[in-house]
Amino acid sequence: xxxxxxxxxxxxxxxxxxxxxxxxxxxxxxxxxxxxxxxxxxxxxxxxxxxxxxxxxxxxxxxxxxxxxxxxxxxxxxxxxxxxxxxxxxxxxxxxxxxxxxxxxxxxxxxxxxxxxxxxxxxxxxxxxxxxxxxxxxxxxxxxxxxxxxxxxxxxxxxxxxxxxxxxxxxxxxxxxxxxxxxxxxxxxxxxxxxxxxxxxxxxxxxxxxxxxxxxxxxxxxxxxxxxxxxxxxxxxxxxxxxxxxxxxxxxxxxxxxxxxxxxxxxxxxxxxxxxxxxxxxxxxxxxxxxxxxxxxxxxxxxxxxxxxxxxxxxxxxxxxxxxxxxxxxxxxxxxxxxxxxxxxxxxxxxxxxxxxxxxxxxxxxxxxxxxxxxxxxxxxxxxxxxxxxxxxxxxxxxxxxxxxxxxxxxxxxxxxxxxxxxxxxxxxxxxxxxxxxxxxxxxxxxxxxxxxxxxxxxxxxxxxxxxxxxxxxxxxxxxxxxxxxxxxxxxxxxxxxxxxxxxxxxxxxxxxxxxxxxxxxxxxxx
Amino acid sequence: xxxxxxxxxxxxxxxxxxxxxxxxxxxxxxxxxxxxxxxxxxxxxxxxxxxxxxxxxxxxxxxxxxxxxxxxxxxxxxxxxxxxxxxxxxxxxxxxxxxxxxxxxxxxxxxxxxxxxxxxxxxxxxxxxxxxxxxxxxxxxxxxxxxxxxxxxxxxxxxxxxxxxxxxxxxxxxxxxxxxxxxxxxxxxxxxxxxxxxxxxxxxxxxxxx
Numbered sequence: 001x002x003x004x005x006x007x008x009x010x011x012x013x014x015x016x017x018x019x020x021x022x023x024x025x026x027x028x029x030x031x032x033x034x035x036x037x038x039x040x041x042x043x044x045x046x047x048x049x050x051x052x053x054x055x056x057x058x059x060x061x062x063x064x065x066x067x068x069x070x071x072x073x074x075x076x077x078x079x080x081x082x083x084x085x086x087x088x089x090x091x092x093x094x095x096x097x098x099x100x101x102x103x104x105x106x107x108x109x110x111x112x113x114x115x116x117x118x119x120x121x122x123x124x125x126x127x128x129x130x131x132x133x134x135x136x137x138x139x140x141x142x143x144x145x146x147x148x149x150x151x152x153x154x155x156x157x158x159x160x161x162x163x164x165x166x167x168x169x170x171x172x173x174x175x176x177x178x179x180x181x182x183x184x185x186x187x188x189x190x191x192x193x194x195x196x197x198x199x200x201x202x203x204x205x206x207x208x209x210x211x212x213x214x215x216x217x218x219x220x221x222x223x224x225x226x227x228x229x230x231x232x233x234x235x236x237x238x239x240x241x242x243x244x245x246x247x248x249x250x251x252x253x254x255x256x257x258x259x260x261x262x263x264x265x266x267x268x269x270x271x272x273x274x275x276x277x278x279x280x281x282x283x284x285x286x287x288x289x290x291x292x293x294x295x296x297x298x299x300x301x302x303x304x305x306x307x308x309x310x311x312x313x314x315x316x317x318x319x320x321x322x323x324x325x326x327x328x329x330x331x332x333x334x335x336x337x338x339x340x341x342x343x344x345x346x347x348x349x350x351x352x353x354x355x356x357x358x359x360x361x362x363x364x365x366x367x368x369x370x371x372x373x374x375x376x377x378x379x380x381x382x383x384x385x386x387x388x389x390x391x392x393x394x395x396x397x398x399x400x401x402x403x404x405x406x407x408x409x410x411x412x413x414x415x416x417x418x419x420x421x422x423x424x425x426x427x428x429x430x431x432x433x434x435x436x437x438x439x440x441x442x443x444x445x446x447x448x449x450x451x452x453x454x455x456x457x458x459x460x461x462x463x464x465x466x467x468x469x470x471x472x473x474x475x476x477x478x479x480x481x482x483x484x485x486x487x488x489x490x491x492x493x494x495x496x497x498x499x500x501x502x503x504x505x506x507x508x509x510x511x512x513x514x515x516x517x518x519x520x521x522x523x524x525x526x527x
Numbered sequence: 528x529x530x531x532x533x534x535x536x537x538x539x540x541x542x543x544x545x546x547x548x549x550x551x552x553x554x555x556x557x558x559x560x561x562x563x564x565x566x567x568x569x570x571x572x573x574x575x576x577x578x579x580x581x582x583x584x585x586x587x588x589x590x591x592x593x594x595x596x597x598x599x600x601x602x603x604x605x606x607x608x609x610x611x612x613x614x615x616x617x618x619x620x621x622x623x624x625x626x627x628x629x630x631x632x633x634x635x636x637x638x639x640x641x642x643x644x645x646x647x648x649x650x651x652x653x654x655x656x657x658x659x660x661x662x663x664x665x666x667x668x669x670x671x672x673x674x675x676x677x678x679x680x681x682x683x684x685x686x687x688x689x690x691x692x693x694x695x696x697x698x699x700x701x702x703x704x705x706x707x708x709x710x711x712x713x714x715x716x717x718x719x720x721x722x723x724x725x726x727x728x729x730x731x732x733x734x735x736x737x
């Protein structure tokens with residue numbers, strides 16, 4: 001043990017290995033962070049192409065481009081890839097890059113496991129995507145894979161889907177363990193819990209959520225597996241099982257999962273807004289407590305996804321009020337962000353634009369969520385485009401905008417160059433307009449009764465659908481601007497200072513830009 | 528170095544704890560299955576009748592009559608003819624009532640069916656006692672054979688006043704294919720029942736939900 005330690009400390013300041021091997025065998029948190037981010041962007045484009053295929057089909061009523069069977073595969077795979085392939089790995093990538101630096105650690109706590117948790121993912125998604133080329137096609141039962149659609153009536157490729165979910169679950173759990181160990185055990189001396197940057201705090205809570213619910217997801221797909229292949233009847237009524245049980249177990253995972261996708265976004269925005277408002281974050285400790293309460297509440301509201309399955313009145317009421325309660329800590333957060341900006345010396349660089357758009361548009365998504373929480377009204381909204389509008393508002397201008405804000409914010413630190421500001425702003429405005437054109441009309445067609453996951457629709461929904469499709473193509477293609485910005489910044493640009501922005505707070509701004517391959521080999525002083 | 532060693536050790540112990548937590552949560556996912564079942568049994572949600580077997584009511588309440596509607600549903604692709612002999616009966620709480628369903632197998636093969644019951648309103652489920660029911664057993668029918676399938680039930684006099692109609696629905700499932708792969712007498716149970724069952728009534732599938 002002592003020997004290896006000494007050896008490590010002798011070779012501590014070597015740079016990255018050369019060639020492809022660097023990426024396969026790396027245990028460096030910055031390399032792995034980069035891998036995660038590129039992987040997630042690739043998945044974002046693949047899932048985005050599926051979304052555009054859906055929107056192209058829905059451009060006009062009637063069936064034009066794709067068949068209903070393929071449409072179902074598109075909606076299913078779009079959801080799965082965006083949730084598990086794009087949003088979650090992007091946050092893990094940002095965590096890998098930033099957490100060790102933010103807490104003053106030399107690397108993640110378990111670097112070798114870190115390599116594993118990334119490299120499982122490409123295999124999981126290769127397996128998932130390969131189902132397109134199989135007999136019967138890819139999974140077509142929706143990303144929520146309700147039994148018996150995903151068991152009795154599933155295409156044969158469902159088994160590959162199950163194993164892909166197992167693998168990405170293992171990857172997420174390993175990533176979460178690593179993050180918890182890093183935060184709890186690798187902090188620089190003096191970095192107390194209540195001094196942690198909020199991105200670190202939100203990720204700590206997210207990691208606990210991951211460890212609590214990803215195994216339940218693994219459990220539910222295992223039950224599907226045994227139902228399909230080994231004759232059990234967990235979800236099969238004929239054998240004494242219950243399809244509604246599936247929904248309970250799935251949403252016990254599924255609801256904390258939506259907070260897994262938004263809490264780190266809260267953290268990123270809480271880093272960015274103070275920097276560009278040139279004030280300290282308003283209500284730091286209330287932010288920590290609000291995040292913890294949201295995480296706790298996320299475990300006792302899952303049935304609000306199932307208001308229409310036939311619940312007793314008391315059940316409807318309990319889950320309705322518990323759900324509405326989440327608006328309180330979330331409201332605290334939104335209030336704190338606004339209070340941070342209040343009377344600040346604000347400037348509007350690209351990260352700040354994305355962060356402000358996040359606050360505004362996420363709040364819209366939150367409010368439509370509150371509408372959906374009203375059990376009697378939910379009977380009208382259930383499975384309509386209103387739901388689609390709601391969760392896309394919290395996930396696209398919510399989670400995805402926060403990821404982009406984070407990338408713009410830290411990109412100069414990663415590459416040592418400022419990104420082209422004008423191009424960044426063009427990307428922001430195209431995305432902002434595209435996102436709202438796509439998802440805002442869905443509120444109206446949803447309230448008017450257009451069902452989701454159907455490739456055709458009644459004529460009265462035609463205009464809004466056309467607008468949504470145009471918006472989707474604007475949003476989709478403007479992400480290529482993002483790609484151009486990132487590549488341009490990696491290749492060159494005006495050199496960034498160590499601070500990058502105007503007196504930002506946090507340890508990441510005390511190291512040079514670009515961040516050296518090894519940072520904080522000796523722990524920094526935290527005042 | 529000592530410090531690094533200590534950090535390393537503590538990382539390991541966090542890793543172990545959290546791995547154990549993940550395994551426990553994986554188990555919890557499966558534990559939700561019996562928990563859900565127990566929850567439904569206690570609360571009578573989901574229209575599941577759990578009071579089966581011999582029952583002597585604590586008296587009778589002839590002052591009111593409860594309408595019991597009998598519904599027969601074929602699960603998708605189930606070709607049998609399946610209907611209630613008397614679509615509606617009227618009983619007073621505490622009265623033992625015999626009813627029957629009629630099933631006919633019009634196909635050219637021997638088939639095995641299983642009926643899955645459901646009660647509406649679900650609140651009534653805990654007051655309905657099934658002394659005997661064809662849904663306790665699998666129902667094999669030869670080609671072109673038909674059978675009257677009996678049902679004996681009692682309604683608990685404790686039934687709340689505001690319930691005046693109870694709907695009793697049976698859905699008939701074709702389970703022939705699960706029978707073909709196993710020898711009928713021994714491995715039926717392992718093949719088709721959920722892992723959470725008590726063994727008071729051997730050879731019944733899905734009995735925990737009846």
